[in-house]
Amino acid sequence: MDEIIRVLFEYLGKVQGFIYPNEIELHWSILIVLYPFITGLVAGAFILASLERVFNVKEVKPTYRLALLTALAFLLIAPMPLNIHLGHPERALEILFTPHLSSAMAIFGFVYIWYLMVVLVVEIWLDYRKDIVILAQSEKGIKKYIYQAMALWSYNISPEALELDDKIGKFVTIIGVPSAFLLHGYVGFIFGSIKANPWWSSPLMPVIFIFSAMVSGIALVMLIYMIVSWLRKVVIDMNCLDTIGRYLLYAFIIDFSLETLDLIHRFYESNEAFGALAMLMSGKLHISLLIVQIALGTLVPITLLSIIQLIKVKPEIRKPMYFSAGMLTLIGIFAMRWNVVIGGQLFSKSFRGFTTYKLELIGKEGLMTAAALIILPVIILAVLIYLFPPFAKETGE
Amino acid sequence: MKYNRKEFLKIAGKFVLIGGFAKILKANKLFAAVAGKPVNKEYDIKSNLWGYGIDISKCIGCGRCVDACKKENNVPKEPFFFRTWVERYGILENGEVKVDSPNGGLNGFTDKYKDEKLVKKYFVPKICNHCEHPPCVQVCPVGATYTTPDGVTLVDRKYCIGCRYCIQACPYGARYLHPKLHVADKCSLCYHRITKGLLPACVEVCPVKARIVGNLKDPNSEIKKFLNANDIQVLKPHLGTKPKIYYKGMDKEIF
Numbered sequence: 001m002d003e004i005i006r007v008l009f010e011y012l013g014k015v016q017g018f019i020y021p022n023e024i025e026l027h028w029s030i031l032i033v034l035y036p037f038i039t040g041l042v043a044g045a046f047i048l049a050s051l052e053r054v055f056n057v058k059e060v061k062p063t064y065r066l067a068l069l070t071a072l073a074f075l076l077i078a079p080m081p082l083n084i085h086l087g088h089p090e091r092a093l094e095i096l097f098t099p100h101l102s103s104a105m106a107i108f109g110f111v112y113i114w115y116l117m118v119v120l121v122v123e124i125w126l127d128y129r130k131d132i133v134i135l136a137q138s139e140k141g142i143k144k145y146i147y148q149a150m151a152l153w154s155y156n157i158s159p160e161a162l163e164l165d166d167k168i169g170k171f172v173t174i175i176g177v178p179s180a181f182l183l184h185g186y187v188g189f190i191f192g193s194i195k196a197n198p199w200w201s202s203p204l205m206p207v208i209f210i211f212s213a214m215v216s217g218i219a220l221v222m223l224i225y226m227i228v229s230w231l232r233k234v235v236i237d238m239n240c241l242d243t244i245g246r247y248l249l250y251a252f253i254i255d256f257s258l259e260t261l262d263l264i265h266r267f268y269e270s271n272e273a274f275g276a277l278a279m280l281m282s283g284k285l286h287i288s289l290l291i292v293q294i295a296l297g298t299l300v301p302i303t304l305l306s307i308i309q310l311i312k313v314k315p316e317i318r319k320p321m322y323f324s325a326g327m328l329t330l331i332g333i334f335a336m337r338w339n340v341v342i343g344g345q346l347f348s349k350s351f352r353g354f355t356t357y358k359l360e361l362i363g364k365e366g367l368m369t370a371a372a373l374i375i376l377p378v379i380i381l382a383v384l385i386y387l388f389p390p391f392a393k394e395t396g397e
Numbered sequence: 398m399k400y401n402r403k404e405f406l407k408i409a410g411k412f413v414l415i416g417g418f419a420k421i422l423k424a425n426k427l428f429a430a431v432a433g434k435p436v437n438k439e440y441d442i443k444s445n446l447w448g449y450g451i452d453i454s455k456c457i458g459c460g461r462c463v464d465a466c467k468k469e470n471n472v473p474k475e476p477f478f479f480r481t482w483v484e485r486y487g488i489l490e491n492g493e494v495k496v497d498s499p500n501g502g503l504n505g506f507t508d509k510y511k512d513e514k515l516v517k518k519y520f521v522p523k524i525c526n527h528c529e530h531p532p533c534v535q536v537c538p539v540g541a542t543y544t545t546p547d548g549v550t551l552v553d554r555k556y557c558i559g560c561r562y563c564i565q566a567c568p569y570g571a572r573y574l575h576p577k578l579h580v581a582d583k584c585s586l587c588y589h590r591i592t593k594g595l596l597p598a599c600v601e602v603c604p605v606k607a608r609i610v611g612n613l614k615d616p617n618s619e620i621k622k623f624l625n626a627n628d629i630q631v632l633k634p635h636l637g638t639k640p641k642i643y644y645k646g647m648d649k650e651i652f
Contacts, residue, residue: 004576008477018484018496020523020570024477027561027574087559087579091539094558100540105562108538195636196532196568349570350652352496 003363010358017353026345026357029365030338031081034373036187036209037337038078043184043210044217045071046120046176051247053173059243065390066228067221068124073381075116081373084364104190115183119176125150126169128388133157184213191340198273199280199344204262211255212333218248219301219329224381226323232391238315242308245322248329249305256298259336276351284346284354289339297332301325440592445547447586448613449597450623451522453646455607458483458520462599462608463503469587469598476500478573480584481524481599486650488517494650521651522608524599525550525571525584526632526640533563533572533581542581548613548641549588554580568633586610613641 004025011024049067051057083089096113099106125132133155136147185206191197192205222244229236266277281289304325308318346354360366466481467474476499483502487495491514499506502520531550534542541556542563557580564572564581575582587597591610595601600608611620623629623645630647631640644651 005475005477008475012476018498021476021479021482021498021501022564022570022573025573027564082560085560087561087574088557091556091558094539094556098539100537103536103538103562105536105560106538190562194532194536194566196566345565349568350496352494352652 007358007360011356014356015353017348018350019348019353019355020350023348024355026342026355028341028345029085029357030342030359030367030370031085031365031373033334033337033341034081034370035078036184036191036341037216037334038074038081038373038377039187040184040209040213040216040333040337041220042071042075042078042115042217043180043213044215044219045074045221046180046217047214048218048221048244048247050173050177050180053170054177057243057247059239060247062237062240063221063225063244065127065388066225066385067217068120068127069384069388069390070221070224070381071217072116072120072124073377073384075112075120076380077373077377079112080376081370084369104186104193107186108190111179111183111186115176115179119172119179123169123172123176124388126165126172129165130157130162131388180213181210185210191344196349197344198271199277199347200340202262204258204265208255208258208262211251211258212336214251215248215255215329216333218244218251219326219333222248222322223326223330226319226326228385234391236319238318241319241322245305245308245325248325249302249309252298252302252305252329256302273347273351276347276354280343280347280354284356285339285343288335289343293332293335293339297328297335301328301332304328440594442546442592444612444614446613447527447548447591447641448611448620448624449524449527449586449642450609450611450620450629451642451644452607452609452623452627453519453521453644453648453651455605456483456520456522457605457607458485458502458506459604460502460505461602461604462522463501465598465602466584467503469590470585472582473576475576476503478576478582480571480582481522484521484523484651486517486519486521486648487515488648488650490514490516496650517648519646519648521644521647522599523569523571523632524642525567525586526569526638526642527584527586529639529641530637532566532568532636532638536562536566538562545588549586549591550583551585551588552581552583554578554582557581568636568638 008024011026015024045067048060049064049071052060052064083092086092095106096109099109101107129151132147132151134157136144136151136155139147188206188209191200192202194200222241225244226236226241266274301324304321307313308321313321342357346357348354362368460483463479463481463483466472466479470480472478472480479501481501482498484496484498485502485506489495497506506520527544527548527550529548531542531544534544534550537543538560539556539558541553541558542550543553544550559574559579559581561574561581564574567583572581572583574580587595587599590597597608597610600610609619609623611618611623613620613624615621620643624643627645629643629645631643633652634640
């Protein structure tokens, strides 16, 4: 308790203008920034995977399994920042057992479980079933038993059985696309439905969240594909990379248009909160919104991706361009989540002043915890890649 | 009958035990209220609907209400946690508006506005608005915050998971996270008092009767008379929350 009081006294000295006395504490910290960021990566990665499966974009096939595993790795971690943030984490399961159905947050548990268990796990299992069965029969020792359990002790991999797997898998993916939209659109609704907060309250919020999710997820899988290829010392399929880059550009243009529309709408309407929001954008969010999110995280990657579309660029130059665009995109989308979550709490609901937020290095909601929560899914992904090699199909190993 | 000392002590001990148990039972009346049984048997929850009036022209900004509330409800003493607070507004000649609420007004407003050109000045007490359509209740993922049948919004401390969604959803800044209990906390309209026929602490101590409370279902109640006799406004009416905290003499600068 002393720690929070110490921080609050520090904040008190930095309050600008008038805020309600209870508003000095900023309630949703960096952990709640991570939550939409991570869920967005999941939804985006899944949508990239479904490009191949549902929309028949064969060029992105080398990333299909990688995208699914990425989605799973990040989805497993997605509820963690939320639970750590709770005042009473031991009561977290009440959200599932005794949900209050009018609450957008209460539904998250169900959307999450639906997406994790029904969509992602089933789809990955069906896709890997043949590999698992082969491994269960060829591996030795404890690994053999693990793979046998994963195969659910059913080893039928006749062409008919595999065809059925494929059919069901396709059906699951078709359900998966709207589910991915639901997962992240719903996260947007958690913020967009708060009428008390004019920075959040917007019907565009869920749509913006969906498209920004696609942007971040596609960028992430693109980067992972490049990095994994370098680590494995295999040639990057430029046709695949170009296609991913193209879809990234499309998603980005829609996302940026929506966000611009939202901003224009706010400027034109200029409602009671506009004065405070304009000060927020030009003041406290100046660097994270205008410079990091819009300039570096949106305009630069869109320009890089567009150049590749407009003029012929050599593959040796295209690769670093894609890599830079991907990295900047992730930074930009993270900044976008930051600006929504933290930005939405910096101004007073009296619209007369601002509080402040200082990211601590250590502590429950510090930078180290956040960094650990970002690194954890990468480790899980490495384990998943080890257990379920996603490259078997195309390299014929 | 003759008792030796040992037998006497045995019987006396039993009496003490029974007496003590009865006392514990009495103390547990509050628990009984939580369990759905009325604290006061004469209190009829269905015939009550609580409303609260604030007369801005009367408030002198002494801050006694803030102090009384903190003491009555064990609100943490630090200047970041308030179930009620008082804001001071000063309108300058050029139309500029100055607002402050140092320590929620608990220590009063001893310092004067340095600016001489003040044309208008008033104090505005604030509490939870006990809305008819409370956004905090709507968003609570586990139903830990709820509205009682007699119109008071409360928090179940044993159920709240501390997600703070309700704090985000409240347009009035009426909620905070209790730094020790890690649950959401806010004005309960002194529910433990009003259901016993007592006044909320803030109303009780107000020296100028700027705060009144009463039953909206009773046409002869003080609050009903207050509503009927005056021009009344509520905070942020455009949000559709329908507050049951009614202000008399509210200036346009008050949000």
